Amino acid sequence: MYGTMKVAIGGPLKVAFRPWVEGLENIPAEGPAILASNHLSFSDSFFLPTMLDRKVTFIAKAEYFTTPGLKGRLTAAFFKGVGQLPVDRSGARGAGEAAIKSGIEVLERGELFGIYPEGTRSPDGRLYRGKPGGLARVALATGAPVIPVAMIDTEKIQPPGKVMPKLMRPGIRIGKPLDFSRYHGMEHDRFVLRAVTDEVMYEIMKLSGQEYVDIYATAAKRQIAEAAKAAKEAGKAEKAEKTGA
Structure with a gap:
């Protein structure tokens, strides 16, 4: 189903928006890796998986799978088709633990796991402080490399309040893998978690050119x-x- 859904939705997305990508060579051909991306738009979860040859699994809000109407059904079908995992965020702590557990399971299968360290979409296009509870814990628990990713201009495609998307070329910049194996087993040290997260956010900032807000x-x-x-x-x-x- 993954390949079918990717072709069905990814193909038209490529034709209509013609997204550009830099750094695809930094995605390993096989083996586990964490893609840590900034988060500008709902469409980030469409463009990034579409442009990669390998399947990448993101944690998605449960509402994306249960929203009524045609748009809701299409969104749910796409997320299910490309293997996105729904997480109920009504209980923040429980949701966080579920996301971490799911991420570790994905990586243990030798697959790509995608995460937005900011925890939510940027409200104004700037880059915000990363939350250390998810990204760093998964990275240190598994030893998987972290690949920083910058989504470019996706927030301009469909700004809040706009129904019809604007046809323009968004971009994706993929950085070199970051190795945090030196901290392996220290996923419960809050100072280490903060340091790892800040290093990843700094790399995302360099790739995206966004203003950083602490x-x-x-x-x-x-x-x-x-x-x-x-x-x-x-x-x-x-x-x-x-x-x-």
């Missing part, structure tokens, strides 16, 4: 939402004051 993307999203709410309330107050006057 806070988590989830915190940035909360700040943006709170600022928008405050601005809305201020607007209402100003309107009420003018109406009263």
Whole structure:
């Protein structure tokens, strides 16, 4: 099913968007490896697997497999077809452990495991602090090399609120593998986990050219939402004051 779905969806994606790729030679022809990518758009999980010869398994939100409607069914079919694994994120700790366990299992089979260290999509196109709980723990537990990946301009294809995608060429830059075998067995040392994650994020930043922000993307999203709410309330107050006057 993987090959069939990849051809059915990947072929039209290549023709329509003509994505460019640099560094494909850094993907090993066989054996386990972790692809650690920035996360700009929902479409990242479509373009990256499409452009690789080997199957790469990402952890995907369970909602992607259960969303109703035609778009939801097509999304679920694609993710299932290319082997993406659904994880229920309603319980953050449990979801994290499930993702780590799934990643280790994928790598132990000698396959490629994909992960977004930021934990969520960037709210503004900048690169945010990586979460050490997933990427670093899986890397140190398995000894698999970490390959930094930068998605380029995917956020411009379908910005928030836009229904129809914009036909443009996104890009993918794939860096050289990073070896963290010197830390093998230290996956419970929080200082080591932080150091490994920061090194990977630095390589992603060099590949992507993004501005780096040393806070988590989830915190940035909360700040943006709170600022928008405050601005809305201020607007209402100003309107009420003018109406009263």
